[in-house]
Amino acid sequence: MAAKPAALPYRPCVGIVLINGSGEIFIGRRADTAPAAWQMPQGGIDSGEGPLVAGLRELAEETGVTACEVIDVTPDWLTYDFPPEAVRKGIKSRFRGQKQKWVLARFTGADTDIHLSGHDVEFDAWRWAGSDEVLRLIVDFKRPVYQAVLNQFAGFLSR
Template sequence: MSAKDASALPYRKNVGIVLMNAQGLVFAGQRIDNPGHAWQMPQGGIDAGESPKEAALRELHEETGVRPDLVEKIAKTEDWVTYDLPEELIGNIWGGKYRGQKQKWFLLRFLGTDADVNIATEHPEFSVWQWMEPGELIEKIVPFKRAVYERVFDLFTPHMGR
């Protein structure tokens, strides 16, 4: 699909979660479907009738095993943050119905311990995980999402004690 054709497609509504530990590091998981290459933070679609906050807490639990009672909401993006898929992926992801995603991001403080993280979920997204500095994660994210991560960290840095 050409970029011109893709521009007529809508964005998929999505949430992203910056899960920050007491040391100011953020959760990063290596995608199970792209081993050795794609690291990212938890994210996922918003179901019908679900608020962005509800979707964020659900996705966090589904992808990391972290329960809602183990996090505290610090901040969220006021506006949607968007990204376009690379041209070669548009017809192959989400049934070719979307050009990319528009996301609400949440900064959550993790109140648990590493033992509370369990990526071996019912439908695993990540093969391994670790706490990273935001700049390290930006270097390891797939290139087409890099600007989103830079924007999100710019918005959240004042709330991260950095």
């Protein structure tokens, strides 16, 4: 018998708020969802990794971006639960949701340096967006975490 979601642990993850020189935020359209779901890069923290190392690795894997300067990291873990209607398979069968640290980084490359054809294709499209648009586009169950992250980094972001 499967464990009840509330009894399961949170998966340790990291998210990346990548901004351009205008304070716009990188968002990618997930390749594995329909209808379209947009989000910032994020992923699991591997054994032995810290959040910053994991964040830069995930950013490079998902977007090809290595040209960036780290500005800040959230001090606290932020959590969200997977929604009950989510199919309970893969990681969703072992975890109740995710706990995340978030890294704010400024992109120092050119848009042509962004490549979505990493080891596992996460996104099939990308663009720069203001924080208000990011909040409108994110799936509902992640919105409180995104709001907290964007509030923390607000001084660096365009609306």
